[in-house]
Amino acid sequence: MKRTKLFLSLLCVALVATGCKGSVESPAVEDNSTKEDSQTTEVATQENSNFRPEIYSGKEYIFEEAYEDGVYSDAYVTGHYDMYKLSPETREAYPALNTAIEDSMNARKKKYDETHAEYLDSSKQLRESGEVSTFVLESDLFLRRADEKVISFVDQDTEYAAGAHGVTRYESYNFDVQSGKEILLADIVTDKEAFQSKLAQALTEKYGEDTFNDLEGNLEDLSLDNYEWAFDYNGITFYSNEFASYSAGVITANLPYDSAFLTQDFAINSNEGYISQIPLYYPDTTHIDIVDSLDEGISISPNYDPNNLDLFWIQSLNISKDGQTFTTDDLYVWDVEAYIIHMPDGTESLMLMTTGDNDYSCSYVYSLDGQIKLLSNDNFSHGMVCEGDDYGQIVPIDPEKVAFVSRFDLLATFGGTRNYSFESNGTFTSVDKYYKTSRTHQQDLVSKMELTVPVVDEAGEETGEEVTLPSGTHYSIIRTNGEDEVDCRIEDGRIIRFHLENPSGEGYIYDIEINGINAEDIFETLWYAG
Template sequence: MRSKPLSLLLMSTIVCCLFSGCGKKGNDAATAPENNGTTEAAQNSTSDSAGDKSAEKSDENTKSDDETEDKTGEEEASEDAAENSESASPYDGVPPLVLHKTSKYEWNEDNKPYLKHYYSYLSLGKEYAASHSELAKNINDARDDIEAHEYDYYTLSMEEAKEYDDLTFECSWYTYLRRADSKYISFVNECENAGTFDFNVLSYIAHSYYVDSGKEIKLTDIVADEDAFYDLLAEKVKKNVDETLTDYMGEPSNLDKEGIKKSIKTCMQGTGCAWTLDPQGVTFWFDSNVFSPFSTSNTVFFSEDKDGKIFKEEFAKDIPDEWIMMMPGGDNTYFDEDDDGEENTVLSSEITEYDPDFDDYYVSGFMISYENDYKKYKGEEASSYFIFLMHKDHKNLILESHYEYDYALISAYPLVNGKIKQGDTMLAGLEYAWDEADEDEDAAPFYMPVGTEDIRVLIDEGGEEHDVKADTISVSMDGELYKKGDENAFDGPKSEEDLFTFMEGEWSLVNPVTLKDYGHMEIKNDGSFTYGYTGSDETCTGEFTPDHQYPGEKNVPLSFSVNVSGIDKMTFADNGYYVPDDGKDTSNVKLYYGSCDKEDFIYMEETGNGDSFMGSVLFQDQSSVDGSFSLSSNSYLMHRKNSETIEASANTGSFYAWVWKADDKGLWAQEMKPLTWDGENEYTLNRFTAAAFEPKQMSAEYYKYSDGIDKKLLLNGQRLEMEYPRYMCKLSIGSDGSIKDIEEVDSAFYGMYDLGDLDPEISYDGLKFNYNGATFDLEGKGAGNAILDVYHAYGKEIVECHVNPHTSLYYIFDKFRGEFCEEPIDGTNLIWLDDDFTTAIYAQKNEVRDLCGDFMFAVDGEEISDLEFTDGGKRVKCSYYVNGYSDVEEETFEMPERRDAAMNAYCNYVDSGRAGDYRKFMEYAPEDAVFLAVTDPQAWARDLFFLSDMLEETAVNYVMVVSLHDNSVVDVYKDGETCTATEYLDKGKSSMYKMTVSETMPLYTIKVTTDEDGKETTTEWPVTEFSGETYQHCSFITGR
């Protein structure tokens, strides 16, 4: 491969080939189907959904002659107006747009491409183009211009390929829609040249048109005061260029504002820049090497024209409330997220990864960078991603669509207060536009969305055949995706009164373990109730009062205060709790409600801090307390028969769900909608995305498990073995309608859930470390002279303290515990892979060690000055001093095989308590594993575990047993006799002992007894070091 220009190397992680078509397996990459007549479903779907909507409406509203004769002219006019209003689209007058994509390859004798060209362009729908000939002609001329550029590059690259036959010449021209409404249309084409020597890395062509006349818009049509406009633009460009050059080159541009302004005007007279009329202003696009090696873009917003002098009123006052645009990857897209005149930034593009087996890059996912938040999403291999920024009602989101090998996905990501949120996912993709394709096109073009509604898609209907149906969807600015007509299809309560109407009646409380009813509650339509036990005449009274604990609760409450009285007149089992003297008690709860399998349900969970008599005694089964699962003593399930069969619409893609019932083959899941806000653990100070859930549909749908579902990976998977799981999760439904994956949602506190960490606020001064408002003084830990820097990894902040020129101390702040680990790391050049701190290595003089203190390798020099992982962590590039520190040499070392991933994953799980971390741990476990044996875990992790027993006071080894089955019995033997108290462990729990681990002859034997399906089995582990060619601290012990 040719050595790429500096700017491309620096941006390679975020700038990649849209519509690349170069998948991981070369020609087998996912692409749109060829126009060969064999893709019947895709072809038919186009014409099906593009039928005459007015004819359909007419048929639906045809009335009998008698009805028509009875109507007055006034009534008919009124109904016609209503009918027209219902059928009117919010996008009337907006040109229908189609995006085409083309790729060209030239192959050498070794069947490897030496030339790759990709380009995309827009066209009008053919019917619309016929009535807007000038606009169609100009847009087609823009296409011809792109193709002419491609041809010129093609000719040059073919000549250069003759001289450089071992290189690959790659270039792309991507077209991005910037504005499409009933008045204006604009787009920009970004050329990325990665394969020739004589052209810029990134360059731009842009066009803006009047829709009605089709004429191209001139900048002077928009700008009234050019000098003031260029002043403002130059100021923005100067700031942008200076920040970029300082980040990458260490110093700002040598051009002042006037120099930049002059350069902009020069570009306008020739080449080097382009501009687009965007929904909120005018964006300029500057080629690479105009102001720096990088491309640059900036937007002057209409809202910045405070005095109304810069822009002409026709444009400045015509800012659409709703808009959609695509984003080139060369620089940030600038927008005003809440229409307050302040500038915001977002960048989203594909991610490519290198495949050494094919010596090529492939599209592996996409990224979103919004303000200071960054997310990376990786899926299965796809040919291209379509990414749109949408704006409506002062809200914003990213809509992403892509096709993979055998299915398509559309996902929404709301952008809220500087954070990227996860919205809905649907098994669908932008609709193929074969009817709009040119005769010589062999790849399907796509219908482009122009707003949040009426987005033309192909929806996977499920089944092994992957049948698709043409339909339209809409997206709400909260990230919800709806099929046409489903926006207002919620069949449940829409107000507090509706909820109490649903709750009205007689309910039975059921023990989810014994499946027996033990209580009854009669609820009135004002929220008051009478409660008692089955078979007893004793009752108390109470009421539900909405108290809206969670941000985002609107018309239908999720949370309530519950007040009861008269409990002093009831009889309770002996439980150690005192009955309140006044017979009254109060608590706070959240309620879920829904219907499935001819039953209605209410789930009630206490959300207060601490026990109440109501939660611990009153609402409990007096004969059998449910203690076999989490959320045990503070949750209750009520049900009643429902003769009505409520049909729920089956979902596709990924969605949050509450599981009401389950059997051996599947489960009944009710789709739920998260209400999210920024939360903070009051004890650890860890900030996270907090969530509460409300029903998105009233009824639950039954979904079968696919063959790939492995419940052992689920932290609370045993709940799915119960008839009433009461289980919050995220389901992924495959194209055949079965459950492809289950992700558990982590509980937080007060009935909330934890959807992931937020960035902390961190600063430091001297030896004082400030974390989310709390100050930790490291001086008492002997931490050296001063804090040098703070580095982030998953669940941790690593604080580097200077000791002397040859060593540092690294103190590990554990976010999940809100404190520093006891043992620091003494060394230099601490590095790790991605955000996985357990992969860390560090230097001590001329040696490199891992977090267990194990020796990795040594250099033949005085001291190591720098470490860098290469080849995914398999190798380490090492710089070190030689000749008495006078010279520096560089050498790459092979890393020893690292076999402790399971131990490290388990430690991460114990630290966080999160189901996702438990899953990562269990993915290492073989099918027949009984327990995980561990010797001497990483230094930072030893604080996580309680010592079950110290078998020798002078012992230096720590030995752990991690249970993989519930009700595991652990005993330690020495000389044939037990030497510790027996430990009883459930799945995921551990016991730790301090003992001597011998190299050969074991001093101790650990025996673990399990009972699976009524069969008791004892598995032994003679405690010795794990032998092998490299250090090893853990091993799964299997049944024999």
Template sequence: MMYKKMRSLGTMMSLVLTASMISGCSIANPQEQIDAVVDSGESENSDTQTEEQVKVDTKDGIGSSEHTNILSGDDGSQDAPGFFSDETGGEKEDNTDEKLSSDQSVNTAYNVGGPTYKLVTKEYSIKYDGDVTFPENNENSKDYSNGILFEGVTQSVLMDEEWKDIYPELYKTLYDQTQNVIEKADGWANSTAEEAKAQYEDSAQNGYTFFGPFENTDDYSIKRSDNTVLSIYCFNYEFTGGVHGIYGASGQTFDVESGKELDLGDVVTVPEEELDKIILTKLHEIEEYDGQFSLAEDGLKSYRYYAEFDTNSDVHEYKYKWYMSDDGIHIIFNVYEIASYADGMQDIVIGYEEYPGLVESRFIPEENTGYCRREDIPVWKKGNDSDIHYIHYNYYPTDYDDMDDEMISAEDLELVMENGSSAKIGGGFSIRRDRGLKSYRVGTPEGREYIYVIIPIENDYYYLNVFDITDGSVTYVGDQGFHYLEESIYGGFDIDTLYSNPDNMHFGQVLNSLGTYTCYGSYKVGKNGMPELVSKEFHIAWKSEEAYSKTKLSADIVGEDGTVLQSGVTLPVGTHVIPYKTDGETYIDCKLDDDRIVRFTYTSFEYPASFKEGEVDDLFEGLKYAG
């Protein structure tokens, strides 16, 4: 007997609204989710809640710790410190509200095409820690979770630090939103794990099968980024028991200058009724069979630009789910909203100038500008794609590929276009089947278009492979090796770069001139499509945080822009330095505890690196080397 146990309506409402509150991205229309449960005829019995804490085993290697659900507000703990914090747990001074004045030093951000951003991520894998076991000889009572209650990925987006003084309002908006995610994510994960635990034990004790683990996974990407707007695409998959999981998407679009999150009504000039006519026309253009979107006309009557949704009244208005990309405004309809689950999500695009006057002029991108956005390109095993007529990858399997259900083992990779044009690259790789390959579609002002695909290799390195897909045909351009830029922050979250600006893409490398550190430079799309270094200034990400001088050292005091403010300063023994920037050849800039920046000049940059006073390993204690 298959075990089915659905949340109560109140619990489902809590989950939908809480997910929206944490991430800032509203995925589902709550009433439609409720209607879908009621219409399915599945049980509405509420799950038993337990107060026992669940240990979090994070995949990022931070370690296990006990958490309670801080969303409930009853854990008795103080608020978590800011994720950029000092040693005492207090937040650093926040100057994001200050305006950029004319006498401030020039910011070092490469100011072309808009600011750059990074992705904040935490992965969860919460294991069952109780004593209940499943019977060994009961075919109707099995554990398909391998003892894992919950797996998930929580994400948020931050602006890179070098843009903080140029766009302080948006920096603060994203910072505050990410802080909220960090403070509440563990509670959300543990709350879901507790529900899974109750179902797990009930299944084992009553002869049912546990179809787990429960899952809640975010996948965020930037679809448009320039000096006017930032538009984020938020995809989410959730499984909490039952026949299948639920997936959906939404968007968040911000005014870069003011930091305000935009409503669709801020961007278009017509009333909802006029927009709905356009949406219906677009839906009929992609209709695969008669009546596929027959519910759309009535359903759209409840959509509003500035919607109100009150569960305690009859006011059930829904916000449009939308985002902006280089090709126009996209409107999203998730499963059950205008069609069946089997019909899937719908994503329609309205070109910026397809309907003259529809879009406010300031939101229409300038002509002949480049773009860089995530492209979801599926990966198929060679030979299994005969009926596929959209852009995809084929991988050529190794002899070990069929031996592992979780990992793809490939010898070669091939990019295939909609028209059948293809290009193949050699070199083996291994990736998780459920993650695929991270790809970007990159366009230049000259009209050339490329696919950038990241293929991971050992020790946190990867190859960036470049395909030229201009005019629909594909040729392979080449590859370049880089290092992932992940760094850990408060709460076990990791930060990695998000590519959104073709004139300012951050790619990383590893250097060893003051301990081991990862650093990133700014690159643009070169004439042949390969990344081309823009500036010789590299920002340092992961580094030795506890380096102290063992002797007096000579250095220059410099400003944020690298201007020498005071030369030949002598630093005393015991000076604490944190690597900050480098040119990768002659100098390294470090932050002092008083926030001044000092520049050390090398006599030899290669390991063992040296200043004029001697080798750096003899000059500092606390340096860390990887490998």
């Protein structure tokens, strides 16, 4: 795969918390239950809660390299699949939901591991017959809505198994947050005939009557159990590639929550904002079609570098909505994620998260109300968390609490995550004083001398106590204010603070001092990335 991320061990460990995609690991799951089993499993009882769920996302990477006669050739199989996991607070608030999510992820892992094995075997057989073809298995999860009522996301499954074309399919996951039960379409449709008639009308108006062959008849024959659909911020979205030709791709339609044939039990909370990820897919092979957005009324299409078309680097993006078109400035990135930020007052913005050379990340916010225009640009990447040896990205859900990572070179190179609130002018305002780090052993500082430092509490307030710690003490960086304070946990569990000084005023990392002594003279090793 052209963009396989390989890092020197020092750089990988030092940057594992900075949002680099190649370093994100899938959150662990425990057993191999099937999705079918999870749908019929009796869920645990739980008290109703108003806590908005938090979700972590990780990736399982697939890369089977081919090595023949001492030479590496095109890989047998490449790709990845996403995995979701609830935050510890969400798992505690919604134990039944946690069971349902874990079961669905176990079934997902089983499914894609089996497909991976099948593709590897098939690719090797083709290679033996003289045909060199790299199979592709890409599966991305897109969160559409998460609140106190529902968690809803879709699996965009793109596969290429030799031949002229690949295929993109969608599978939906819809859970009742309070009970953990899967929500079926039959649970929300009160009049099947009226629903199917309105869906046929919406599809015909969007794609044209000639796109379909006997659409109404096909819908009438389809059981409600056979639809793929998701809760969105603006209604119910349906996905299908069964009613039209291959060239039409995946077709979608959105029906608003206030439709007469839908129960109002799962309508959105009008006083809450929502962040919904837009399904995109920009492949690095001509065998697979681009997915440039399945959201109603918006398209985000790539312009590739004309001088290096075979590298599939995205030079810029065309954003279109309601007849308005906007082309971004030069980006030169290899990955783009897109999110609709929907505010309670009805205003909408587009947030793009890009990853480019050296996994450098940026965020961009564009207005979607009227004229499309750039509102803000920051060097943000997704907020990161660490549980044991597992790292994950914090999925954007709530405009009032969006987690971003920033990189710091303060006694080590590390990423710090803090929460931000989205403002009406398209900017983000921090709601946390400190950036929390995702711990790695390279953030362990070992002193070469005795140090006297202040003690702080879990909230980051200095207690007024000072402690003198001997040479050889281990300090694990846990947070920073991003400027001149670095908090570390020591081996007995206490938290101490280093007040950093930079007497040169130039901001160079090698000029940092603590208590008037250069940091390089205080610690055995300072782990900085180049």
